[in-house]
Amino acid sequence: MARTIQIENVSKMYRIGQIGTGTISHDLNRWWCKLRGKPDPYQRIGKVNDRENSGGDYVWALKDVNLNIEQGQILGIIGRNGAGKSTLLKLLSRVTAPTTGDIRVKGRLASLLEVGTGFHPELTGRENIFLNGAILGMTRVEIRRQFDAIVDFSGCGKYIDTPVKRYSSGMYVRLAFAVAAHLESEILVVDEVLAVGDADFQSRCLGKMEDVSRTDGRTILFVSHNMGAVKKLCPHSALVQHGQVTLCGDTTNVINAYLRGKSENVRRRVWGDNKAGNDEMELHEISVCDQNGSFTSALATDTPLKVHIRYTLKKPVYNLRVVILLMTSDGTEVISSSDLMSDVNNQPRRTGEYISTCSIPAFLLNKLNYTIGVEFEVPGERSILSGNTVNFEVSELTINQLGTTNAPAPSGTVHPLLDWEVKAA
Amino acid sequence: MASINPPTNIVIPESDLRENKSDWDLVINAQHNLLHIPFSEIWRYRDLLLLLVRRDFVAIYKQTILGPLWFLIQPILTAVVFTIIFGNIAKISTDGLPHILFYMSGITCWNYFAECLTKTSETFTANASIFGKVYFPRIIMPLSIVVSGLLKFAIQFLLFGCFIVWFFATGASIHLTPAIFLFPLLVLIMGMLGLGLGMIISSLTTKYRDLRFLLQFGIQLMMYATPIIYPVSSVPEKYHWLIFSNPMTAIVETFRYGFLGSGALNITTLIYSGVVSIFILAIGAIIFNRIEKTFMDTV
Numbered sequence: 001m002a003r004t005i006q007i008e009n010v011s012k013m014y015r016i017g018q019i020g021t022g023t024i025s026h027d028l029n030r031w032w033c034k035l036r037g038k039p040d041p042y043q044r045i046g047k048v049n050d051r052e053n054s055g056g057d058y059v060w061a062l063k064d065v066n067l068n069i070e071q072g073q074i075l076g077i078i079g080r081n082g083a084g085k086s087t088l089l090k091l092l093s094r095v096t097a098p099t100t101g102d103i104r105v106k107g108r109l110a111s112l113l114e115v116g117t118g119f120h121p122e123l124t125g126r127e128n129i130f131l132n133g134a135i136l137g138m139t140r141v142e143i144r145r146q147f148d149a150i151v152d153f154s155g156c157g158k159y160i161d162t163p164v165k166r167y168s169s170g171m172y173v174r175l176a177f178a179v180a181a182h183l184e185s186e187i188l189v190v191d192e193v194l195a196v197g198d199a200d201f202q203s204r205c206l207g208k209m210e211d212v213s214r215t216d217g218r219t220i221l222f223v224s225h226n227m228g229a230v231k232k233l234c235p236h237s238a239l240v241q242h243g244q245v246t247l248c249g250d251t252t253n254v255i256n257a258y259l260r261g262k263s264e265n266v267r268r269r270v271w272g273d274n275k276a277g278n279d280e281m282e283l284h285e286i287s288v289c290d291q292n293g294s295f296t297s298a299l300a301t302d303t304p305l306k307v308h309i310r311y312t313l314k315k316p317v318y319n320l321r322v323v324i325l326l327m328t329s330d331g332t333e334v335i336s337s338s339d340l341m342s343d344v345n346n347q348p349r350r351t352g353e354y355i356s357t358c359s360i361p362a363f364l365l366n367k368l369n370y371t372i373g374v375e376f377e378v379p380g381e382r383s384i385l386s387g388n389t390v391n392f393e394v395s396e397l398t399i400n401q402l403g404t405t406n407a408p409a410p411s412g413t414v415h416p417l418l419d420w421e422v423k424a425a
Numbered sequence: 426m427a428s429i430n431p432p433t434n435i436v437i438p439e440s441d442l443r444e445n446k447s448d449w450d451l452v453i454n455a456q457h458n459l460l461h462i463p464f465s466e467i468w469r470y471r472d473l474l475l476l477l478v479r480r481d482f483v484a485i486y487k488q489t490i491l492g493p494l495w496f497l498i499q500p501i502l503t504a505v506v507f508t509i510i511f512g513n514i515a516k517i518s519t520d521g522l523p524h525i526l527f528y529m530s531g532i533t534c535w536n537y538f539a540e541c542l543t544k545t546s547e548t549f550t551a552n553a554s555i556f557g558k559v560y561f562p563r564i565i566m567p568l569s570i571v572v573s574g575l576l577k578f579a580i581q582f583l584l585f586g587c588f589i590v591w592f593f594a595t596g597a598s599i600h601l602t603p604a605i606f607l608f609p610l611l612v613l614i615m616g617m618l619g620l621g622l623g624m625i626i627s628s629l630t631t632k633y634r635d636l637r638f639l640l641q642f643g644i645q646l647m648m649y650a651t652p653i654i655y656p657v658s659s660v661p662e663k664y665h666w667l668i669f670s671n672p673m674t675a676i677v678e679t680f681r682y683g684f685l686g687s688g689a690l691n692i693t694t695l696i697y698s699g700v701v702s703i704f705i706l707a708i709g710a711i712i713f714n715r716i717e718k719t720f721m722d723t724v
Contacts (some may be wrong), residue, residue, distance in 0.1 A: 006449075014722060024633070090721075094560035097455050097718035104449040117558040120480055122487040131480055134473035135559055163487070 002106070004187055004219050005069040005092070010101035012062040012087050061087040062243045065101070071186075072217040074209075076224065076234030076251055078258050084243040085223045089113060089191050092221070107186030107219075110137050114191070116176030121165035125156055125175055128164050132179045146182040153208070154178035174201055181208045187219045188212070206233050227255050227330035259329050259369060267392045268295040280317065280384055284353075285310040286374055288392045300396035301367060301415060305360040309374055310353070318348040319378050322356040329369035329391070334413045363417035367397040367409040457718055460711050466562045473561060477569035482576065496580045500536065504528040511654045520656040520687040523597050526588055530681050531653035533585050537578040538615045538673060539644055544570040545623025546640055549631045549720050556721060563717040567627070571620050578612070589684060604683035604690050610699070611676050618672055618702040624709030631720040652677055657688060672698040 015026075030040055062084045069075055079085050091098050093111030118135040119128050129150055133143040143150075151157050154175040156167070164172055190209070206229055213220050224230050230237060230251060237254040239247040247254050268287040276283040289295050290303045299305070309322055323338040339356045370393070375386035399417065402410050409415075467474070486492040504525050511517045512524035519527035545567040549556070552566055593599060630636050651673040652660075660668050668674050675694035682688045 027632075091453060093558075094453055094718075095557055096721040097453065099455060101454065103453040105451040105453065106449055109451070111559060114558040118555045120484055122484045123480060127480070127483070131476045134470070134476045135555065135561060137470070137561065138472075139469075140472040140476075 002071045003068050004071045004106045005067075005109075005221075006102075006104040007065055007067040007069075007088075007092075008102045008104070010062060010065045010088075010091060010098045010103060011060055012084075012091060012096075013058055013099045014061050015058055060243050062091070062098075065243075065245050067238060067245055067248065069219060069221070071106075071219055072213065073236060074213050074220045074222060074234045076222050076230035076237035076254075077240060078224070078227070078230060078237055078254065079240035081225075083240045085240050086113070086191055087243075088240065089189050089221065089223060092189050105187065108137065108184075109187040109189065110180075110183040110185035111189040112136075112180045112183075112191065113189075115173055115180060119164055119172070119176060122163055124163055125151075125160040125167070129175070129179055132176065133183075136180060136183055137185065138183060142184055146184075150175075150178045150182050153181060153204075170201075177201075177205055181205065181212070185218070187221070189221045191223045192225065202229070209233060225331055227259075231255060267390055269388070269390050276388055277311075277385060280313070280315050281376060282312045282314065283309070283374070283376075283385060283388060284312065286372070286388060286390045288372065288390055298396060299392060299394045300398050301365060301394055302362045302398040303394075304362045305365075305392075307358040307360065307372060309356045309358075311356075311376070312353045313349055313351050316348045316350045317378065317384070319381075320349045320384075321377055321379055323375045323377060324358055325373040325375070326360075327371045327373065328413050329371055331371075332413055334370070363399070364414055365394045366412060366415035367394050368413065369393045455718070457714060459714070460707065461714055462564070462710060463562050467564065467568070470561050470565050474565050474569050474572065477565070478573040478576065481569065481573040493580070496577055497584050500529060500532050500581050500584065503532050507532070507654055517655050518659045520658055521598060522681075522685055522687050523592050523599075526585075526592055526597070526599065526685060527656075527681075527687075528654065529585050529588060530685060531651075531677055533578065533581045534611075534615065534677050534680050535648060535651065535653050535673070536581065537574055537612075538619045538676075539648070540574045540577065541571050541616060541619025542623045542626075542644065543640065544574070545620055546626035546630070546637075548623070548627040549716075550627070550634075550637075553721070564713065567620055567624055567713075570623075571616050574619070575612070575616065585684075599684075600686040602683055602686050602690070604679055606683075607679055607695070608683060611680055614672070614699050614702045615676055617706045618698075621702065621706035621709035624713040625705070628709075628712040628716040628720075631716055632723045647671065647673070650674075656681075669694045669697070672701040674698075 033040060065084075065088065077085050077088065089111065090096050090113070091103060092105075092109065093113060095111075095113070116132065118132055120131065123131065129147065130140065130143055133146075133150075134140070138146075151160055154171075154177075156171050156175050156178075159167065159171065164175070167175070188209070209220055209222070210233060212218050220233075222230065222234055234251050236249060237251040238245050239254050239258050247257050267289070268285070270285045270287075271277075271283055285308065287295055287308045289306055289308070290297050290299060291306075297303075307324055309324075311322075313320075321338045321340055323336060325333060326335040326337075327333050337358060339358070342356075369391065371389050371391050373387070373389045376384040377386070378384065397409060397415075400410055401415065401417070482493075486495060489495065491498070507528040508524040512519060512528070548563070548566045548570070556563065589599065626636055626640060650668065650671045652668065657665070657668060657674065657678055669691075675691065675698040678688050679690060679695055682690050
């Protein structure tokens, strides 16, 4: 099968921090080296893209990336935030050029890094369709031919002669995506744009993209944090880690590898010397254990869980709330809860060490991988500490309320035991 | 579609599979040519150019009552203010021309140049949000500014034409000279000059914003160094070299000579203006070309 995109040893270096007075000395130094025919002195010191590792003025957002994409393929690109996915798409979209390496493209490439690029609030929907279409690379004839289909897809027909500044945000996004969905390019590069819009519209967009690829043999590159969408749309995926494509192949395998990598330190995280905290507090431990206090046992849906959060307050905090956010591993938020209702509330929590414990009852969770994020906050005022997570897997389904099915697990992010009553009516 | 067999391995940087360069439509890398103007691409995006011009035009007078009339009111008001301040109070000579006509001829030209310059100088910073998300030949943006500036200039020029007819009918001492045939050339030179300078400034401000502060002041200064509010004849002979080193001087002078018959035609200075504007445009294109690929990283 014909290859449409060939990415060869592509690297991209970025400067960290602000551009200011220090930059000009680097620029002069670089220019001086170039004048003497020497290589760029700053390209050597760039660090591999690793956001935990600080230090150094330059970083390789991408380093020696090689990737070939065949015609008609829908390739998902997944990876953590900051792994380099968007940089890769930016290079492909020619928003910026690679520092080294070549990307070769066959056919017209349209990119969709954002919906509604260049929408002008004062112009009407109709005018914006033409403007946006032209920015994305369509000619006026093409847009005119597709115009009715675009309006139809967006469902904004009634408002098409109203300035888009009067649109609801949903309509705005729908119209913008509708234009993009009707691009007539051989290759479409899509970044996390589906995160906007409601579920119904999202599934329509995915359907449209699938359609486009199947019927017209178009190539699609799709970046998303929504593993469900990637799984649904892309038979193949590439995993980007620390600025490198580390794995490429069947989507299920790639997603599994990605999730495994993500949940390395699982149900218990203890902060020792490597402290998590600030001048107000320090977080020592987050753990998820079963009724016997074990961190390592296999969990089933009939296991009641306890989430322990151990921390020290260095200053008294009034109205502190310890919040947990339970998410599935693809980031879907399931439950949030806090120690608001506990006894210590409504009085200042004095300095000292505390353990906040949250009980998750049996028969609530589904057979899934979950993540728990912990945040310390004073509601409506400030967030004190956030972003620390633990992961756990509920690996066994004790009662499947759907009975025996083909699916490995009942659908849904939770599977609580509900009461049913059946009567003859 | 040829076949739906999925490729088993997609990471194959095998050199034997490397295809002939000519097979590819597009190669993306860090290289750039010194002076490369993508004419075929500009042509392909011509609709975008026109739509951007339309946007500039339409968006400006949305939600106004007078709408496009503002394009006419602005130069008239400026001319009136100049007439009162420079003509009647400061009593600066206008070479025997009616004040309004004299000032309007200068303002019409100057506005076009100044607009091209200020707006193109903001190309990168003002459009960073668009440039950061989608590719199209970057040069389209400044070109669209020059074209929409040209339309505004045309409207204001028509107004100026009406004033000429009116004053001619009421017997003012004005007459057209054959130099009006140089008019398209004048417009071209002004456009090139504004575009070139604007591209230089916009490219230089992507990384260091310092120039931006100078621009506003610089344009004002340059206006006073151009015979807008005074005729060249009122400048002492020994300073002529200075005033004519400004490429806009010859343009405004020729414009006035052509349409109002005042002053004189000086071909040498006009050629000088043309050469300078081509030179500046070339420099602008080179710098713009150099910066456009990676400016998103620094803007």
